[in-house]
Amino acid sequence: MIKQDFISKYIQELNKTLARIISLEIGNSDDGFLIMFNQMLQSYYKIDDNNLSTLLEVNEERDQFLLSDELKKKNILTFMKAIRVYINQNNSEKALTSYEVLKRIESLNSGIFQFPTEEDNLIAQERKVIEEKIRFI
Numbered sequence: 001m002i003k004q005d006f007i008s009k010y011i012q013e014l015n016k017t018l019a020r021i022i023s024l025e026i027g028n029s030d031d032g033f034l035i036m037f038n039q040m041l042q043s044y045y046k047i048d049d050n051n052l053s054t055l056l057e058v059n060e061e062r063d064q065f066l067l068s069d070e071l072k073k074k075n076i077l078t079f080m081k082a083i084r085v086y087i088n089q090n091n092s093e094k095a096l097t098s099y100e101v102l103k104r105i106e107s108l109n110s111g112i113f114q115f116p117t118e119e120d121n122l123i124a125q126e127r128k129v130i131e132e133k134i135r136f137i
Contacts, residue, residue: 011070014044018074022081030085037082049082052097056104066101067108073119075105080126083134092137099134 021036038048045062047054055066066075079102086095 007064010044011065011068014040014065015071015074017043018071018078022074022077030088033081033085037078037085040078049094052094052101055101056097067105069112072105072108073117073123076102076123077119077126079105080123080130083130084126087133087137095134095137099130102130 017036017040021033021040034049041047041049041052044065045055055062065071068075079098082098083095083102086092086098
């Protein structure tokens with residue numbers, strides 16, 4: 001029970017962190033985004049953006065945050081933003097790895113029906129941009 005409470009609290013904190021990261025504007029604060037993105041990766045996944053491919057491996061401890069239903073949409077938006085920043089900085093390797101992580105997050109279906117939200121609309125808009133840009137890498 002204590003472990004579950006700890007994980008729940010950790011998920012709440014990660015949710016707040018992801019919301020702050022998502023709120024940064026692309027282009028205006030790319031360096032700020034990368035600093036916060038790396039802090040998040042280090043705090044919650046014990047990696048930095050040089051080891052993004054680690055998130056493609058199955059790991060129960062990391063996956064409880066990366067693949068959490070509660071965090072799914074925010075994780076999707078965060079990795080979409082990372083892809084755009086890496087593309088803007090001509091870092092195709094990190095952009096493609098982030099894209100693979102994004103696909104891994106999206107591949108898990110919770111089986112729970114949810115009505116579309118504003119976040120879903122934002123994801124759909126961002127997906128169009130990402131798919132267009134990733135084709136040219």
